[in-house]
Amino acid sequence: MKLQHLFGIAQLNKEQIHYLINMGDAFIELSKRPIKKAPTLRGKTIINLFFENSTRTRTSFEIAGKRLSADVINISASTSATSKGETLLDTAQTLAAMQPHVLVIRHSLAGTCEFLAEHLRETAIVNAGDGAHEHPTQILTDLLTLKHSIGDVAGKTMTIVGDISHSRVARSHLLAAKILGYHVRVVAPKTLLPSKVENYGCEVFHDFDAAIAGSDILYMLRVQTERLTSNCCFPSIREYHEAYGLNKKRLARANADCVVMHPGPMNRGVEIASDIADGAHSRILNQVEHGVAVRMAVLTAMCDLRFNAHDLPSNPDKRGTL
Amino acid sequence: MNNLLFTHDAVMQALDRMAEHIQSAHGKSDAPICLIGIHTGGANVADALQTRLEQAGATVMRGNLDISFYRDDLDLNGPHPQIHSSDLSFDINNQPLWLIDDVLFTGRTIRAAMGELFDFGRPESISLVVLLDRGGRELPIQADFSGLYHQPESKQQSIKLLAHADHWTIIEQPRSLA
Numbered sequence: 001m002k003l004q005h006l007f008g009i010a011q012l013n014k015e016q017i018h019y020l021i022n023m024g025d026a027f028i029e030l031s032k033r034p035i036k037k038a039p040t041l042r043g044k045t046i047i048n049l050f051f052e053n054s055t056r057t058r059t060s061f062e063i064a065g066k067r068l069s070a071d072v073i074n075i076s077a078s079t080s081a082t083s084k085g086e087t088l089l090d091t092a093q094t095l096a097a098m099q100p101h102v103l104v105i106r107h108s109l110a111g112t113c114e115f116l117a118e119h120l121r122e123t124a125i126v127n128a129g130d131g132a133h134e135h136p137t138q139i140l141t142d143l144l145t146l147k148h149s150i151g152d153v154a155g156k157t158m159t160i161v162g163d164i165s166h167s168r169v170a171r172s173h174l175l176a177a178k179i180l181g182y183h184v185r186v187v188a189p190k191t192l193l194p195s196k197v198e199n200y201g202c203e204v205f206h207d208f209d210a211a212i213a214g215s216d217i218l219y220m221l222r223v224q225t226e227r228l229t230s231n232c233c234f235p236s237i238r239e240y241h242e243a244y245g246l247n248k249k250r251l252a253r254a255n256a257d258c259v260v261m262h263p264g265p266m267n268r269g270v271e272i273a274s275d276i277a278d279g280a281h282s283r284i285l286n287q288v289e290h291g292v293a294v295r296m297a298v299l300t301a302m303c304d305l306r307f308n309a310h311d312l313p314s315n316p317d318k319r320g321t322l
Numbered sequence: 323m324n325n326l327l328f329t330h331d332a333v334m335q336a337l338d339r340m341a342e343h344i345q346s347a348h349g350k351s352d353a354p355i356c357l358i359g360i361h362t363g364g365a366n367v368a369d370a371l372q373t374r375l376e377q378a379g380a381t382v383m384r385g386n387l388d389i390s391f392y393r394d395d396l397d398l399n400g401p402h403p404q405i406h407s408s409d410l411s412f413d414i415n416n417q418p419l420w421l422i423d424d425v426l427f428t429g430r431t432i433r434a435a436m437g438e439l440f441d442f443g444r445p446e447s448i449s450l451v452v453l454l455d456r457g458g459r460e461l462p463i464q465a466d467f468s469g470l471y472h473q474p475e476s477k478q479q480s481i482k483l484l485a486h487a488d489h490w491t492i493i494e495q496p497r498s499l500a
Contacts, residue, residue, distance in 0.1 A: 022405065026388065029407035035441045040391040068391070300391070 005117050005125040006298055008134030010175045017179065021144050023297035024290065030067060031292055040296075041070035044303050045100040049092070050128070051077040051107040056264055056288065057128050057138070061104050064295035070303075073100075088112070089119060096120045102302045104128050124302040132168050137298055138263050139172040141291040142219075143180070145283050148290075149259045150216060154181040159211050159254075161187040161244055162221030162271050165194045169263045170221060174200040187211045187244065191234065208244050215254045218281075220246055220262045220271045237270055247273040251281060259283045327472055327481065328492040333453070336469030337367070340451050341374035343467040344420055347449070354381040356419045360435050361388040361406045363424030366485040367453050371422060385410035392434035408438065415443040424483040426452040429463035454492060456481050 003016060012020075030038055046065045050058050058074060065072040075095070077083065082091050088107070095103065104126045105113055110133030117125050129135045146153050158177070164170045164186050174197075177184045184202040186193065198204050205211035212218070223240060234240070246260065260272070260281045268274045277284060328336070348355050355375055359368030365386045372382045388406040421435060432450060439445060455468035458477055470492070474481065480497045483490065 026390070026405035026407045029409070030391075033442060035443075037441060038391045039437065 003301060005113065005127075006136050006302065007113050007117070007125075007127050008175070009136050009139050009172045009179070010134065012136075012179070014179055017140070017143065017176070020140055020294065020297050020301060021147060023300065024140065024144050024294035025147065027293040027296040028290065030296070031289070036067050037069060038067065039069045040300055041065065041068040041303055044070040044102070044299075045098075046070045046072045046102045046104060046299060047095055047100045048072065048074045048104045048128070049095065049106075050075070051082070051088075051105075051112075052129065054106055054128070056291070057106065060288070060291045061126075061128065061137075061295050061299075064292050065299055067292070068296055068299065070101075070299065089116070092116045092120060096123045102126060102299060105130070107131070126298060126302060129168055132166055132171065134172045134175075135168040135263075136172060137291070137295050138169050139176055140294045140298065141287055142169075142173070142261060142263070143176070144290040144294050145261065145286045146217065146259070148286065149283055150257070155183075156216040157183045157185065157214055158217040158219055159185040159187060159215040160219040160221065161208060161211075161246065163192045163224050164188045164197060164221070165192050166224050167221050170219075173219070174202055177202070185211045185215070189235075189244070208250065209253070212250055212253045215258055218246060218251070218254060218258060218260045220260065220266070222262070222265060222267060223270050225267075241270055245269075245271055245273060246276050248275060251276055251279075261287060264288065323495055325494040326491060327494050328454075328470055330489050330491055332470070333483075333490040333492060336453060337370050337374065340367075340453070340467060340469045341371050341378070344371065344451060345375060345378055345380060347466075348380070348418075352381075354383045356383045356385070356412070356414070356417050358385045358387060358410070358419055358421050358435075358439070360421070360423045360431060361386055363453075363483050363485070364422045366483070367424050368422040370490075371451075383412050385412065385414075387435050387438055389431060389434040389438055392438045394430055394434065410442050413443065414439065414445045416446045418447045418449070419445045421448050421450050422452070423450070424453045425481050426450075426455045426463075426465050426468065427458050427481075429459045429461035432463050433461055453483060454481065 030036060048058055048061050062072050062074060100123060102124045106128040107130050110131035112130045113125050113127040127134060127136055150156060158173065160170050160173060174184055178201060185205055186197060186202050187205045187208050189206060258281055260276060262272060262284045266272055266277060268277060276282060344355060357368045357372055359365035368384060372384055375382050386409045388408050390405045423431065436448060449466040451467045452465045454470040454472060455465055457473040474494060478497045479494050481494050483492050
C-alpha cells in the first residue's frame, strides 16, 4: 500500500507507523536549534483547511510545514467561501486547482477526507481530525511521546478516561492498540461510551477506581461540554471530577512509573487536577512538542510519493549516490 | 563480488595520517578541536579521529550531522529509513570546524552538510577531511585532506567502509549489491 493520503491510523501497518514515529523522532532536534529551519519541503505548498476550531493542531501543522521551508496557507471555515454557500467539494476542488501538494483537513463529519480524496487525484490529503472518526497525527504524536517515556508500547496498559463517544483520539488508540499490541481500558459513564465499544477488544469500566490499578498510561480526555450541554447525559462538573477526575489519590494507585497524557486542551479541575497536570508523571507538554515533530514527518512522507514502508531498503547503505 | 580495497592496517594508517594533519593544522592552540561527523560512516571516522587526537593530548568537541532532510534528491529517493538526529551540542559560531566523512564522491553530501551547519550558526571556517576520496565529483568541492584515494572504473561501483568493532576495511562492490 502506498501512503498517498493519511486518513487514519487504521490504514497503516506496524512498519509504517514505526517509520513515521522514527522520522518524527529525528525531527525533534530541529525545533531545539537556534535556527529552526531545514530545506526539506522547499517549494512545497501546504494548505490547512479547518472547518472546526483548532488552535494547537492547526498551529502545530503550520509550524511543522514552515520549519521545513514549505509555504503554508491557513484557511478556516469562518473565512472560507463555505460560509457564502459553497459546497465542501467545490471549496476543496478550488483549492486543489491552485496545485498545493498537501491539503490538511479538519471537519466535523467523519469520512470527509476519504470523500475528498476520491475527487482530488493530485493532492495528498492529511486528516487533522474528522468528526469522531480518527485523528492520526495526534495518535502518532502520543506514540512518539510513549516511545520516549516507556519505550515499546507492546504489552502496556493504557487507560483512557472520559468522553469516549465523542473522542476521535480514543478511537484512534483503540485501532492502534490492535496493530501495536497494547491493551486499552476505557473508563466513562455509560452515557459517554459508544455502544458496543467492547467490540474493539478493550476492557470497559464505569468505575475509574476499579480500572486504575495496573495502568502504565493514564490518558485523560477533555469533557467536551460544548457537545454535551444539549443532552442530559452528563452530571455536574463537580460530580464528574469526583467520579472520573484524575487526582493525587487516584494516581497513587496506578503503576509507580505511570505516565499521564492528555490531548489538550485540558480543563483543570474537571478531568485532571492541576497538580497532576503539572506533576512529574505528566507528559502533556511533551505531547505538544512531539506533535510538531510528528507532523513534520507526516508532511515529509506526504510530499514523498515514493513513501512505502514495504519498499524501504533493508540495507541502510542503499541510498542514492549522494 | 566484493573486492577488498584497503585492509584494516591500511585504514588505521590512513586514520593516523588524518589525525596528524588535523593536529598540525590546528597548531599549538589550546582551543578544542571541533570534529563533526556525517552519519553514519563519517561519525565512525570522527570517533576514531577523536580517540587519536585525545591520545595526543588535544581537547576535542564532537558533533554529528544527519543530512537526510537536506539532501537534494529527497524527491527521488525519499528520506532514509534510519534517520538519526543531528547532534551539535556546542555553539559553532566563530569556531573552526572539521567536517568528517568516510567516502567523498559526488560532493552532494558535503554541500548538504554545509547547508545544515549554517542553520546552526556561522562557523569561522569549515575544513573537510575524508577517509577515502573516490573522485567523480559533481560539484566544486574538494577535501582539505584525504586519508586514501581510489578511483573506481565506473560510477556504478559502490565503495564502503565496513567499520566492525576492531576490524575496519574498505570494499568495492557493484551498486546493485550494495
